[in-house]
Amino acid sequence: MKMVRSAYLLVLYNQNARTKTIGSLGPVRFKRGLYIYVGSGGSNVLKRVKRHLKATKPKRWHIDYLTTGPRRMKPVDSYIFPGDVECRLARFLDKRLETIRKFGSSDCGCKGHLFYAGEISSFRQAFDELVRRFGKP
16 A cells, blocks of 8 residues: 655644753744644554644654643644645745744754744635645545
8 A cells, every 4th residue: 555645734822932052953933922843644544743732742743842831822723735845834834924943944954844823814814825725634
């Protein structure tokens, strides 16, 4: 059976501005507001997204530093896109939102896979453009 690759967007809300140490990236400043993380999960994409929703887990990826612990960013939504489109989604969002450089992109050539949207209106505009470009998740 052929493995079907999928990508996902995880929408997170950061209640308070703060600086967090993110593995080998070191300290990163995060503003208050909405963030969009782009990842991939192969044929187990649902399992990967569910993992991100857990407040307690081993820190394996950059995103785990944001989604773990009592002061974590709160996951508010997720969207799955079929196909090997993770980096295409990231490059698309990089042109529309503020990119958190090198976050989640150590295995590819993207500037980053985490994006600051700030308020819901900026998220909605970027997401609507993304759906027009890539189709409904």
